[in-house]
Amino acid sequence: MSILILAEHNNAEVKSSTLNTISAASKVSNEIEVLVVGSNIQRIAKEISNYQHVKKVLLLDDQNFEHAIAEKIDPVIVSIADKYSHIFAPATTFGKNVMPRVAVKLDTAQISDITNIENENTFVRPIYAGNALATVKSNDTKKVITVRPTSFDIVAKEGGSGVVETINFNLSEGHTEFVDREESKSDRPELSTARIVVSGGRGLQSADNFKLISDIADKLNAAIGASRAAVDAGYVSNDYQVGQTGKVVVPDLYIAVGISGAIQHLAGMKESKIIVAINKDEEAPIFNIADYGLSADLFEALPQLSSELDKLNSIEK
């Protein structure tokens, strides 16, 4: 049994989702090979070859693959798929975009977004926004799987001794062209892997008021998140969204401010170790899953929280 993993990176850095995916695959087999597709990525291939469990890195370094266009990547995977019993990718927008294409071309039913592995054929995945867990067995000979990154640890970046093998691929003419990307730049920890997340909802009432959230986040070295309502209202951009169709986060501490707790939002954060809810409405469903609830006006509570954190920091110094 040999597993192929599609690595996620941005031509400059390996995304942590790749490390979670390798870790998940290692529960199925020790024969792990990683496909890295991109442009100017020799260094990335070398880095991944050192990761724990990695036996081989297949490197496709070609200008035509600079932007991760799904229609370009799936033929590469399909061309080498014969050798592998399983093909894994992270269940991020990158992996979600590519893998169903691979699955259908191999005539395989994909198993999306797995959160646990029982054996080589049997996997657990959340359905209905995490309100139920499905244990499913694949009867296909080849398994095509996307992995929920936050459900698996990351592998060590050292300890592996994989070889790097360069491959080539002749692309046929494409019908999709990359135009541009608008990425939020931030010095804060990445939302999906941060140890602490401070999230704001509709209760914040404006984009401007989100400064109250970023102030707390700064003091806790936390990432900022948001409910769908806050994103829809234009307070913050879509990449902040936590929930069923946004990001799934599992931080040590999740602070939900002005978020009522719709099931679609809970789907993205209810596995967090400690949940704090600050909300004016005592009946808000978020309090049912919070370890610590504070029923208060956030416009009073957040400045107080800010000064309490200052006090704490000054004691420590």
Place this chain on the structure above:
Amino acid sequence: MKILVTVKRVIDYNVQVRVKADNSGVEKENVKMSMNPPDENAVEEALRIKEDGKADEIIILSIGEEKCQETIRTALAMGADRGILIKATEDIEPLSVSKLVAKIVETEKPGLILMGKQAIDDDSNQTAQMTSALLNWPQATFASKIEIEENTAMVTREIDEGLERIKVEMPFIASCDLRLNEPRYASLPNIMKAKKKPIDIKSAEELGIDIKLRIENIKISEPPTRQKGVMVTDVAELVQKLKYEAKVI
């Protein structure tokens, strides 16, 4: 140009889903069913493209039980022109759905296919990508803006890092994000009118597609429940608890 829009009948997004005691599935008896939310965005987008003079017919396709006709009628009441129902078991997998959609495309020859980006029941997020690969049409997944030009379209996609724009050649397939638009409500006269719009009924069998399940449900279980915690009286107490009890700050 014809636009093909796919719609799925799912448990309404406001319903608290319950797992059956025998772990065979979730409770669907006497539960409100509705159109999958992002599919409504797909229908709405098709209507706007037609109103903009860039399409002349909108066909609604649903695959599943007889009752999916209700979901098709909802889309017809919003303003779509006609429907197609392919009768199949309700647990049909995306792999089979994509094959059936591709089959319908052979005869209907749409210039654009719109789907919701994900169904809120099985959360698979596969059908649009699979259909695109089968048809060898460009895919524009997680679309939050679609601008149709002459023979191409500019699509803004919601990705984990922010927003991405791609230019795709027509025909193409888009999977629609909830932020693509605000779906309209059907007016009463349109609901009445929709009752007379045709729905063509087919079966997977007559289309020659094998829809046998490849994935077996071993069990459906409740997720671990979280204990409700404590309410604190003020911010100072909260910070003390986080520092000395939970030890997370």
